Amino acid sequence: MNRRSFSISAVLAAAIWQVPLFRRYFPQRVQNGWLLKDDDV
């Protein structure tokens, strides 16, 4: 693996880890940090 593809996959791995981890636990609507129910808006 060359240097460039390594650094891109490292960034992707970090991004993939960050987003789903939060989403895994908070699948609901989140707006400006508020944890909302669907009929709140």
Added chain:
Amino acid sequence: MLYDFAKGPIVSDDPYDVCILGAGAAGITLAVRLGRAGKRVALCEGGGLDYEDESQEIYAGSTFGDPYFDLDIARLRYFGGSTNHWGGYCRSFEATDFNRGHMGDDFRWPITYDELLAYRPEACEIVEIDPDYQDHVVDEQLGLRQVDFKYSPPVVFSEKFHDEIENSKNIDLFLNANFVDLVGAYRRVRSVKLRNYADQELEIRSDAVVFAMGGIDNSRQLLWMERKHGAALFDRDLPIGRYWMEHPHFTIGEALIKSWDQANLYFALTEKMQRTLGILGCGVVVEEQGDSTTKRLVKDLLCVAPGVGAWAADLAGKKLICSYKFHAAWEQAPNRDNRVALSERDADRFGVPLSELHWNKAPIDRETMLASTQQFNAYILRENLGRLQLRDWVYQGDEYPDDDVLAGYHHMGGTRMSHTPRYGVVDGNCKVFGSENLYMAGSSLYTTSGYNNPTLAIVQFALRLADHLGAGV
């Protein structure tokens, strides 16, 4: 008796039953219990009766990894140790903490929860709290518990036990007596060497020796002994300094919640829910805020979700909804790479290398906080009690902020207990693997950290060790 080594040379002839190095919560508890039981105890404290820079600067060190406090402000180095400035929050280990074998060998304690629990009433008496903890399950399905914290006045151990120690025929307290070396051979310590700030030396002979120098220096001094003496006094290649743990403490967000009549509430998840989610312990503290925060939050909620915002505004007008800040303090998974190491560059005035602390939070630590927060949120939503707003870094998956509380000043692990020298430094009796008479006291013993403050359990462990060293016979 009290001997101040700052006042000039001391000669100690008679051997002691137990020599305790360090007079904080652990060392004082142990000395007093052994002394009351008729054991001859030398209690050796590096500092004096009050704060002095020359002692405190020995606690300097470097930190690597996640932001952490400077090591010389995270603890105090004089008689009473860090109990001279502790907060007094008390809650001990829970049964869950001793039931984590399913998560791997490095989560396995060599003793049972009940063995420690037996000492809780006496420990509660020492820190002057009611021993009756009233926890209850708020919601079985969501696995949400309300947990009880107790507040010690806070008891400053040096003040509470000063007179008893000074008047005791069995306890000799040596002040300004810094542990610098062990003397012995064939896995047995024969005596300890102490130095004062004028570099005079005192040697004390003892049948058993206990390190009680706090959750960082127990590791530092034991690493130093390994470097100086190799395998002469205890097994080589123990994970000394490793599996060091803290309790991450962060503000997770704020909430608008109706009809709660208490200002501070503590929540945690049940053992079953922690297992189902594959996470560790986390305490969520919900703390009431003032009217101006309520107004700000209502306004913000109205902007993003007018429906529920109008509901909150209506309740706020009738003073039926309040704002709360919620903080989380949680358990870190034991991680071999988090460790106290010896500096290769800097040493203290006695030539002992200063501490280096390598500490990072792992993905599972973040999961523990997120999953616990979500269970709490699910309860608020299902009961329609209000709404939670998370801090940006939590929902955007950013780095932890470095301007928050960060951690609890709770220094745990480093000389942890285990069934085996592969995962730990001491056995179930707090004795260093391979040694005949060298013991550890304090939260450096902890195999796992739980999410609760460490000192009540430190006292329980010290009472238990006192019994092992003969106080209970």
